[in-house]
Amino acid sequence: MGNRGAIRLESLTRSYGRVVALDDVDLEVRAGEMITLVGPSGSGKSTILRLIAGLDRPDQGRIVVDGQDVVRVPPHRRAVAMVFQDYALYPHLTVLGNLLFGLRVRRVRRAEAERRARAAADRLGIADLLDRYPDQTSGGQRQRIALARALLREPTVYLLDEPLASLDAPLRFATRADLLALHRELGTTTIHVTHDQAEAMTLGDRVAVLDRGRVRQIGPPQQVYDEPADTFVAGFLGSPPMNLVPGGGVLGGAAGLILGVRPEDLALDTDGPIEATVEAAEALGSETILLTRCPDGTRLTVRTGPRPGVRPGEGVRLRPDPGRLHRFDAETGRRR
């Protein structure tokens, strides 16, 4: 399985009327890789998945799966399984019925189909739900049903469109770990879409950052986080986002540049070179986010420990980690 499911998108373009959903997208996914597409709403993430699944056709470009251009191959002939954001379960079928549906279409014999369906249900921890209808299950359970159904297709590619978006925080955390374990076990090429920071960082060998139909950067998550290719990526990945100061300002003058520093790379330090006033403090339990303002009006966000001992209205001094300053071209926004 490890050498199947390689995907290459070449110059993919798709417009809907005047909306350019995808603008000349090139993307390579290695066989067996799990890649995450991340970007703001409307950046083209779902469009990429729909094109790969064959639910839509590109205006231009090629979609090459295992060396074959599949643009003209109908969806049911493509070896991909898509899990939609809203799960798209059949409400009039039981959970078991939902799992069996695709196997019946493929004319798998009843006993064999049930055996496979029960095995998939076991693997995803939903074996005790098989007789229920989807509306008698919780969001997290529906999520697992949709994943089990995708498993049963035994595809060479999984396409997961924000599969965890409707789960509450603890379940999301647990399911994230399950998805990773499943991918490690199956080794099936997976493209996962999210707008969630933590998922972008943790789910996937590489992350591709999209903005308005274009891939801005692709690489291992930590590398993209540490060396964002432009100010868009710098501002998008990371929560709260990187501080970006045109001209360098309080971070040190730099004509023609924008200097950036992440909130965790600014330390409270009584001897620090930057003077600022705390405008707000968000105590998040494990950490505190300080929103500060410098005398020249620059706002800097600072990530500190749970009890920083400063309150809104108080003055602080900040020290940026000199090894963690980011430099971007003021004109193009590109990293320098």
Ligand SMILES: Nc1ncnc2c1ncn2[C@@H]1O[C@H](COP(=O)(O)OP(=O)(O)O)[C@@H](O)[C@H]1O
């Ligand atoms: N079927 C469609 N008809 C018209 N516009 C569409 C259609 N599908 C997507 N779009 C538009 O294309 C852009 C990208 O959409 P989409 O890929 O769904 O974004 P994302 O999944 O990143 O939120 C958006 O501006 C969206 O409104």
Ligand SMILES: [Mg+2]
């Ligand atoms: Mg979408």
